[in-house]
Amino acid sequence: MLFKVEMKVNLPADMPAEVAADIKAREKAYAQELQQQGKWRHLWRVSGTYANVSIFDVTDNAELHDLVSSLPLFPYMDISVAPLCRHPSSIHEDDR
Amino acid sequence: MLFKVEMKVNLPADMPAEVAADIKAREKAYAQELQQQGKWRHLWRVSGTYANVSIFDVTDNAELHDLVSSLPLFPYMDISVAPLCRHPSSIHEDDR
Amino acid sequence: MLFKVEMKVNLPADMPAEVAADIKAREKAYAQELQQQGKWRHLWRVSGTYANVSIFDVTDNAELHDLVSSLPLFPYMDISVAPLCRHPSSIHEDDR
Amino acid sequence: MLFKVEMKVNLPADMPAEVAADIKAREKAYAQELQQQGKWRHLWRVSGTYANVSIFDVTDNAELHDLVSSLPLFPYMDISVAPLCRHPSSIHEDDR
Amino acid sequence: MLFKVEMKVNLPADMPAEVAADIKAREKAYAQELQQQGKWRHLWRVSGTYANVSIFDVTDNAELHDLVSSLPLFPYMDISVAPLCRHPSSIHEDDR
Amino acid sequence: MLFKVEMKVNLPADMPAEVAADIKAREKAYAQELQQQGKWRHLWRVSGTYANVSIFDVTDNAELHDLVSSLPLFPYMDISVAPLCRHPSSIHEDDR
Amino acid sequence: MLFKVEMKVNLPADMPAEVAADIKAREKAYAQELQQQGKWRHLWRVSGTYANVSIFDVTDNAELHDLVSSLPLFPYMDISVAPLCRHPSSIHEDDR
Amino acid sequence: MLFKVEMKVNLPADMPAEVAADIKAREKAYAQELQQQGKWRHLWRVSGTYANVSIFDVTDNAELHDLVSSLPLFPYMDISVAPLCRHPSSIHEDDR
Amino acid sequence: MLFKVEMKVNLPADMPAEVAADIKAREKAYAQELQQQGKWRHLWRVSGTYANVSIFDVTDNAELHDLVSSLPLFPYMDISVAPLCRHPSSIHEDDR
Amino acid sequence: MLFKVEMKVNLPADMPAEVAADIKAREKAYAQELQQQGKWRHLWRVSGTYANVSIFDVTDNAELHDLVSSLPLFPYMDISVAPLCRHPSSIHEDDR
Numbered sequence: 001m002l003f004k005v006e007m008k009v010n011l012p013a014d015m016p017a018e019v020a021a022d023i024k025a026r027e028k029a030y031a032q033e034l035q036q037q038g039k040w041r042h043l044w045r046v047s048g049t050y051a052n053v054s055i056f057d058v059t060d061n062a063e064l065h066d067l068v069s070s071l072p073l074f075p076y077m078d079i080s081v082a083p084l085c086r087h088p089s090s091i092h093e094d095d096r
Numbered sequence: 097m098l099f100k101v102e103m104k105v106n107l108p109a110d111m112p113a114e115v116a117a118d119i120k121a122r123e124k125a126y127a128q129e130l131q132q133q134g135k136w137r138h139l140w141r142v143s144g145t146y147a148n149v150s151i152f153d154v155t156d157n158a159e160l161h162d163l164v165s166s167l168p169l170f171p172y173m174d175i176s177v178a179p180l181c182r183h184p185s186s187i188h189e190d191d192r
Numbered sequence: 193m194l195f196k197v198e199m200k201v202n203l204p205a206d207m208p209a210e211v212a213a214d215i216k217a218r219e220k221a222y223a224q225e226l227q228q229q230g231k232w233r234h235l236w237r238v239s240g241t242y243a244n245v246s247i248f249d250v251t252d253n254a255e256l257h258d259l260v261s262s263l264p265l266f267p268y269m270d271i272s273v274a275p276l277c278r279h280p281s282s283i284h285e286d287d288r
Numbered sequence: 289m290l291f292k293v294e295m296k297v298n299l300p301a302d303m304p305a306e307v308a309a310d311i312k313a314r315e316k317a318y319a320q321e322l323q324q325q326g327k328w329r330h331l332w333r334v335s336g337t338y339a340n341v342s343i344f345d346v347t348d349n350a351e352l353h354d355l356v357s358s359l360p361l362f363p364y365m366d367i368s369v370a371p372l373c374r375h376p377s378s379i380h381e382d383d384r
Numbered sequence: 385m386l387f388k389v390e391m392k393v394n395l396p397a398d399m400p401a402e403v404a405a406d407i408k409a410r411e412k413a414y415a416q417e418l419q420q421q422g423k424w425r426h427l428w429r430v431s432g433t434y435a436n437v438s439i440f441d442v443t444d445n446a447e448l449h450d451l452v453s454s455l456p457l458f459p460y461m462d463i464s465v466a467p468l469c470r471h472p473s474s475i476h477e478d479d480r
Numbered sequence: 481m482l483f484k485v486e487m488k489v490n491l492p493a494d495m496p497a498e499v500a501a502d503i504k505a506r507e508k509a510y511a512q513e514l515q516q517q518g519k520w521r522h523l524w525r526v527s528g529t530y531a532n533v534s535i536f537d538v539t540d541n542a543e544l545h546d547l548v549s550s551l552p553l554f555p556y557m558d559i560s561v562a563p564l565c566r567h568p569s570s571i572h573e574d575d576r
Numbered sequence: 577m578l579f580k581v582e583m584k585v586n587l588p589a590d591m592p593a594e595v596a597a598d599i600k601a602r603e604k605a606y607a608q609e610l611q612q613q614g615k616w617r618h619l620w621r622v623s624g625t626y627a628n629v630s631i632f633d634v635t636d637n638a639e640l641h642d643l644v645s646s647l648p649l650f651p652y653m654d655i656s657v658a659p660l661c662r663h664p665s666s667i668h669e670d671d672r
Numbered sequence: 673m674l675f676k677v678e679m680k681v682n683l684p685a686d687m688p689a690e691v692a693a694d695i696k697a698r699e700k701a702y703a704q705e706l707q708q709q710g711k712w713r714h715l716w717r718v719s720g721t722y723a724n725v726s727i728f729d730v731t732d733n734a735e736l737h738d739l740v741s742s743l744p745l746f747p748y749m750d751i752s753v754a755p756l757c758r759h760p761s762s763i764h765e766d767d768r
Numbered sequence: 769m770l771f772k773v774e775m776k777v778n779l780p781a782d783m784p785a786e787v788a789a790d791i792k793a794r795e796k797a798y799a800q801e802l803q804q805q806g807k808w809r810h811l812w813r814v815s816g817t818y819a820n821v822s823i824f825d826v827t828d829n830a831e832l833h834d835l836v837s838s839l840p841l842f843p844y845m846d847i848s849v850a851p852l853c854r855h856p857s858s859i860h861e862d863d864r
Numbered sequence: 865m866l867f868k869v870e871m872k873v874n875l876p877a878d879m880p881a882e883v884a885a886d887i888k889a890r891e892k893a894y895a896q897e898l899q900q901q902g903k904w905r906h907l908w909r910v911s912g913t914y915a916n917v918s919i920f921d922v923t924d925n926a927e928l929h930d931l932v933s934s935l936p937l938f939p940y941m942d943i944s945v946a947p948l949c950r951h952p953s954s955i956h957e958d959d960r
Contacts, residue, residue, distance in 0.1 A: 001252050002140060003275070004149050005336060012301045013876045013939065031185040042151075042191055044098060044180040047929040048869055048945040050938075052183055053100050055138075060193050060252075061335040062277040068336040075301065081336040083195070083275055084140040085254040087148055089127040095138055097924050099947070101720055108685045109204045109267065143253040144197055144260040144273040156865050156924075157719040158949040164720040171685065177720040179867070179947055181926040194332060196341050205396045205459065223377040234343075234383055236290065236372040239445040240389060240452040240465040244375055245292050247330075276332040279340055281319040287330055289444050291467070293528060300493045348385050348444075349527040350469040356528040363493065369528040371387070371467055373446040386524060388533050397588045397651065415569040426535075426575055428482065428564040431641040432581060432657040434650075436567055437484050439522075468524040471532055473511040479522055481636050483659070485816060492781045540577050540636075542661040545815040554818075555781070561816040563579070563659055565638040578812065580821050589684045589747065607857040618823075618863055620770060620852040623737040624677055624753040626746075628855055629772050631810075660812040663820055665799040671810055673828050674908065675851070676917050703953040714919075714959055716866060716948040724951055725868050727906075732769050732828075734853040755771070755851055756908040757830040759916055761895040767906055773912055780877045829911040836912040843877065849912040 001057070002041070002084040002096065003064055007077045008051040026072040039067055041096050055084075057096055097153070098137070098180040098192065099160055103173045104147040122168040135163055137192050151180075153192055193249070194233070194276040194288065195256055199269045200243040218264040231259055233288050247276075249288055289345070290329070290372040290384065291352055295365045296339040314360040327355055329384050343372075345384055385441070386425070386468040386480065387448055391461045392435040410456040423451060425480050439468075441480055481537070482521070482564040482576065483544055487557045488531040506552040519547055521576055535564075537576055577633070578617070578660040578672065579640055583653045584627040602648040615643055617672050631660075633672055673729070674713070674756040674768065675736055679749045680723040698744040711739055713768050727756075729768055769825070770809070770852040770864065771832055775845045776819040794840040807835060809864050823852075825864055865921070866905070866948040866960065867928055871941045872915040890936040903931055905960050919948075921960055 011020055034040035042055040058064045068079065086095065107116055130136035138151040154160045164175065182191065203212055226232035234247040250256045260271065278287065299308055322328035330343040346352045356367065374383065395404055418424035426439040442448045452463065470479065491500055514520035522535040538544045548559065566575070587596055610616035618631040634640045644655065662671065683692055706712035714727040730736045740751065758767070779788055802808035810823040826832045836847065854863070875884055898904035906919040922928045932943065950959070 047179040048932040061275040065335040083143040083253040143257040157947040161719040179925040239371040239449040275335040349467040353527040371445040431563040432644040467527040541659040548816040563637040623851040624740040659815040719947040733851040755829040755911040833911040
């Protein structure tokens with residue numbers, strides 16, 4: 001089941017550089033693990049901004065929440081979620 | 097080059113049913129043609145709404161405009177566009 | 193799987209009264225059928241407005257879309273959807 | 289009498305972890321007490337966000353304020369309130 | 385129990401003058417009846433606009449909805465509702 | 481002359497408790513003084529929020545500003561003001 | 577007593593040209609009459625838009641409403657009002 | 673003197689095709705005339721939308737209004753205007 | 769050439785009182801100097817808020833920026849600018 | 865390929881003056897280098913604000929992101945991006 005998730009990062013201006021670097025490193029490792037598992041199917045940068053557009057592929061709403069709320073950057077992001085489903089004009093039976 | 101395009105359809109309440117049906121049929125044929133060509137890579141319905149989230153894969157901004165403005169539903173849609181690029185945490189060299 | 197769905201009705205001012213009455217009658221019948229089936233678990237009026245707050249209980253995003261987009265009032269409503277899941281402070285294993 | 293209450297939590301980025309943990313523990317205990325009393329009838333997490341959708345069942349506006357403003361997280365939340373009542377299409381005499 | 389209700393009137397530009405006059409006459413009669421009953425405690429015009437600020441005094445959310453949705457202008461108004469209660473700094477036990 | 485004034489309080493999360501308590505005590509005393517004088521005719525809490533809806537009765541715009549900008553909480557509030565006047569459907573010559 | 581009034585004109589696209597011309601002619605005559613009386617002290621066009629910024633000088637909120645709601649274009653305008661008063665840094669005792 | 677002007681076109685859905693074609697033809701001729709005169713220095717389409725971003729080079733605010741309000745599409749556009757000036761980091765003395 | 773400039777002041781809650789006092793004193797002196805020169809033609813307080821509505825009379829966009837960006841409070845204000853010109857219904861050749 | 869990029873600067877009020885000066889100096893040097901290369905084709909100040917309107921001329925979305933996200937002020941700016949293309953009414957084959 002797919003969801004579009006948009007995340008905008010707002011790190012505090014006074015966060016020490018090494019704290020930010022640590023959070024980002026853990027975020028990257030976790031994001032790549034979820035991609036390897038096929039849970040985080042697409043991850044794109046929005047050009048010119050510190051934001052991304054993502055497509056998650058999860059079992060249900062609960063799993064979506066578990067994955068997203070475990071992101072190391074979760075406390076510092078504005079997040080919007082939209083549930084997706086097959087579009088009647090799609091040529092793909094299962095567009096993931 | 098990828099773009100996220102979100103389209104929300106607002107057909108006039110007084111549009112005759114056969115006019116609407118014709119526009120929708122042409123929209124579907126055109127959308128499927130662009131998908132076959134690989135220009136319209138993803139097309140998802142936003143659950144519970146008359147709206148979609150799409151990923152276009154085009155040569156440049158001009159081609160994006162040509163494709164989107166040729167949609168039969170173009171005069172009846174609110175459209176927002178976001179340019180996308182590779183995310184540094186993506187595990188895909190070329191995530192399309 | 194639960195979703196909060198908020199619907200705000202905007203009937204055109206020039207819709208003939210009998211057309212409106214027919215749509216509303218079909219809407220009511222359909223809404224009650226979905227409630228009987230347990231798909232539409234809660235349906236509340238927002239006091240002072242022509243709007244409702246609803247809780248849907250569906251298998252997945254696709255079923256949510258099928259149910260909501262089949263509403264006779266669907267073309268005349270502003271609809272917003274939020275996916276829900278268990279809250280860690282809830283005392284209910286399965287709060288429906 | 290029912291109210292939909294939506295709460296979005298914004299803890300300051302520099303709040304010490306033990307202070308946050310204490311507030312959250314007290315919030316959970318209080319939320320569960322109100323649920324036990326039947327005052328806080330539903331409590332759902334909005335998937336992917338640090339926010340909830342709640343249904344309160346109270347005697348009047350004053351009790352709603354007393355309950356909500358006593359939440360330990362109250363100073364850190366954006367809160368919106370909508371009064372609810374029976375929907376004419378509801379199949380429940382008293383949908384709580 | 386008090387509610388602040390704000391109403392903004394949007395009559396269609398092409399509504400015949402006598403239809404508008406009839407709706408307004410019925411609106412006025414109904415508004416004055418509710419004021420006589422003490423249900424509609426305050427009714428003020430917002431200077432420079434076709435809008436009002438009102439204070440309703442009702443038994444519960446259901447009565448609020450019954451009264452407001454029966455307004456002849458109801459289909460033509462944007463309405464927002466806020467539940468009110470005693471302010472701790474008020475000098476009135478029962479400020480109506 | 482009446483004005484609706486809505487005030488939403490945003491105290492800084494790191495304000496020392498005794499400072500906040502002092503400001504609130506002075507705010508309460510001042511609010512009650514203005515109510516005694518008949519300048520601040522109504523003061524209601526918006527249920528579930530740290531906000532109020534107020535009706536001021538002043539000589540002119542200048543007095544409104546003097547009274548509101550002298551509030552001890554003034555630097556910490558989002559404030560919106562709407563000038564009010566007699567509504568043609570009001571049954572009160574002078575609804576205060 | 578001064579008020580800033582901003583008016584944005586939205587004439588219906590299908591209003592007959594002679595109806596629009598008549599409304600505009602009456603609007604102009606009325607606007608000039610109010611300026612002659614000193615009630616409408618300033619009237620500026622916002623460059624590039626069908627909108628104006630105005631300063632009204634009236635006895636009270638009621639007169640403001642009487643003047644503005646009598647504008648022939650009143651039913652076709654979005655109007656916002658802000659009460660003004662002397663600024664402590666103004667060099668004018670009475671800046672009109 | 674430069675201004676950024678953004679224009680979004682909203683033609684009524686029921687405008688006859690030949691009327692729309694005529695307006696667009698006159699708009700194009702006028703736009704090209706202003707470009708030839710150097711008044712409309714840049715004119716870009718916003719990809720995927722019926723909107724443009726323009727840079728006008730005019731003598732003053734009055735000329736800007738004269739030019740923009742004379743556009744045949746003026747009654748059908750949402751227009752926003754921002755005055756521009758030299759940026760201290762620009763390498764151009766006169767960036768037009 | 770006239771511009772409407774609206775300024776809303778947001779001083780940081782933790783700014784030392786003497787720092788704020790110094791900025792405000794310099795702001796006042798500078799504002800009065802510009803008024804003496806006829807550059808800042810009108811300066812009004814918006815009643816009930818820490819905001820003003822101003823009319824600037826400048827040679828061009830560049831001078832407007834120089835004047836406004838030199839305000840001691842400039843870093844602490846939300847500022848919006850609208851270019852103004854003669855309104856066709858104004859009775860003043862040159863309404864300043 | 866052209867993009868309109870709008871940047872609004874929000875430096876923290878408590879940033880030391882020398883830190884701000886250093887960031888701004890690096891920003892200016894980098895902005896001028898990109899202009900020399902023809903990547904940053906236009907850079908205008910929005911009069912009265914700490915914001916700019918820019919036109920970038922880049923190979924693709926990825927280059928746009930590389931350039932913009934490398935700006936020393938990037939962490940302190942609200943940025944919005946719009947992809948541009950040739951307008952059918954433009955008299956320029958290649959309006960840069």
